[in-house]
Amino acid sequence: MKIRSSSGQHPWRNWGRSVLAHPQSVEMPADEGEVAEVLTRAKRDGLTVRPVGAGHSFTPIAATDGISLRLDRLAGVRSVDAAAGLVRLGAGTRLYDLRGPLAAHGLALENMGDIETQTVAGAISTGTHGTGNDFTGLAAQVKALRLVLANGDMVDCCETERPELFQAARLGLGALGVLTEVTLRCVPAFLLEADERPEPLAAVLENFDQIMAGADHVEFYWFPHTSTALVKANRRLPATAQPDPLPRWRSVLDDEILSNGVFGLTCGLGTLMPQVIPPVNRLAARLIGNRRFTDSSQEVFTSPRRVRFREMEYAIDREALPQALSEIRNLIKARGWRISFPLEIRVAAADEVWLSTAYRRASAYVAVHRYRRDPFAGYFLAVQEILLAYGGRPHWGKLHTLDAGQFRERYPRFDDVLAVRDEVDPDRLFRNAYLDRVLGR
Template sequence: MAKIALGSARDIRANWSGNVAFSPTEVVHPRSEREIVHHIARATAHGTTLRAMGAGHSFSPIAKPNGVTLTLDRYRGLVSIDKDTGDVTLRGGTRLWEIGPLLARHSRALEVMGDIDRQSISGAISTGTHGTGGRFTGVCGLVTGLKIMLANGDAVWADREHNVKLFEAARLGLGALGIIVEVRLRTIPLYKLHRREYAAPLEETAARFLETSAVQDHQEFFFVPGGKRAVVRELNHVPAESSSKGMGRVRDFVESEVVGNGAFALANRLVQAVPVSKGSLSGAVSTLMPAGEAVHLPYRLFVTSRRTRFRECEMAIPACRFDEAFDTLTRTLERSTPSLIFPLKVRRTAADDVWLSTASERDTVYIAAHNPCHAKNDDYLRLVHDTLAEFEGRPHWGKMHWLKEAELRSLYPRWNDFAAVRNELDPDRLFSTPYLDSLLGG
């Protein structure tokens, strides 16, 4: 059986942002369903817990093990593509960056992706990873079926016709129900994206966001606390035959250089060394944000690379409460934000019917705040979190938050259904951890 010493395949001593340390008793990298069954049986026999880990890109301790860590790093790739429906079935450890090129070879594509593509497909759906677009759901909404290994060692296929309750729960299961070994996703014919980025007045951008994000395929905007300008990013689907352009120097500028990487990290350090007024800071930041345009394949334009590490909190609020929530948040930040200029980011998704999805049964706007890794505390993230929690905010499961079971259960209409599936399938809590129990109950 494949048994690998800690750290020998890739560094899994901490999550991507470095704020959650992992110290599993053992790390196993099975290559087959048979080996996964073996590890389940062995953990059960030894009375230890088994935690699946994807790429370790969650900011919260959701992947932190309390016993054995199981990764599917060696269980990746294409299982099949259905020629009639276009649905693709992938092994559970497949990384998102592998999916785009794989689908393009079959003239298919994912209809939406988030900011980055380093995650595993199982990790992405298990925490509700999403992109933006008023007509698009998060990734878990694309799942049309999955195969999961349960605590009793059974491998079960679940979709809308078979094991329906398991399907509803495991499309976003927080790793609590079993090891996902295959995921089937809806795809659409291959297309290209036309991306535009431009600066605009913040107040007007926010006031029109519900309207514009319903028309644009994928729209989002960034703003600096205390600032008056927004940077808007729009991605629209164009035919696959469109000529590619603009992937040169402007490529990824806004997110990868300004938001995600060097420019803001440098600015943040300067701010801490030399106090500057928020007004002059945000003016300077706006000038860092040029307009840009590009056309390319979706898996090239949805995502960016992130070289600078940060911590993030993201709250999902009902779209119908966005205006009041945004107003309250910007006023709060105006009054009390420390001199941080990592921009906040605003995105939108359609409602879905996934029980624990942050967009479950509600059209949703997401507001995300970032803290540079060198920040001494997360008071700023906590402020954004607490402010948006007042507007029925549901925290992203893979990002930092401070809600526990009592608060969370009141936010999800299908909470008890999920709990019933978990109790039935994992009564002895093989897949549990103290952190998971704090969210779902022990």
């Protein structure tokens, strides 16, 4: 089962290259019995364990110097109840591997973020979300979970069976046990009609509510040093509607050459010569956008991301978005920073997931990025300060500096999560430095 035992021989890096860890060993169990064995052995040897998904979190949430547990072999669709829209999956299933099996049953995920590389367990455990006034993040789509707890017990939970464990573990930061199965509520397959166009930023901020209500899934990107927002509005259509996909050359040009290839080159150039960033951003804001197409939901929701970056994202009170973004704009100007990456603005409906950034609050999301070779700390800290003043709650998988005391003030059910953790992992088998900071020891 062990794929390698390293003691520092095989360092682990996350996608954003913001985390480097040296696990004592890496284990790849084939079933939940083997997961339980690893946990028993870890306890015996005085080691900690961290489940890891696709390593797409920017924080060291999955890092460990103990045992790194990869669930890649616990993957795939286990059962489908098409009438109820319930799909039971191995927790290590990659979102891209859901396309075929869901389509075969006429189903789809209700909403998605920008990429499909994550594992189901990793995505729900950090509160991965997309955009849409009436739509929630992925954790709110979870109907049931199966986990192996620190003591080796294999348990099922849902809203009626061990409800506290369910509420905590469906967005549980990998702190409560090892998820082996996730049951997701899916919806009938649908197409998305995408309408992408540049708009003046001032008009977008002035009419923020109207624009976000203009289609089912709306987001916009603002390139610093420009007064243009790239608005992406996706409207849901039934699966029987006529698809009108982008021609292959256009999606290669847009998604590979412009959004990844050229963008990567200009980011690299911007690191060496920051003065080129403002004119390059103005050019990008003019070149990108202005396209309409209709395709399957997963194809439209997600796209490849090959230029590595670091990211911080906060959910804030929805009404505060225009003011907060104006303050960030003034901040960038005042500090003279040259920022190549656009800010991404999204929205989500309120949900009931205890540690969700949208817990009981309709939220707007502000995401800031920096190319991986550019310094990010000063920019992120200053933006964080602005967003905290508007009820900010950081994405659990993206960079931030908050600790347990600050989370307690921002999450009404924070202590309920800690109570579940005390019950199921009293000896902190699943601890690491990040969890010590955000949950306490």
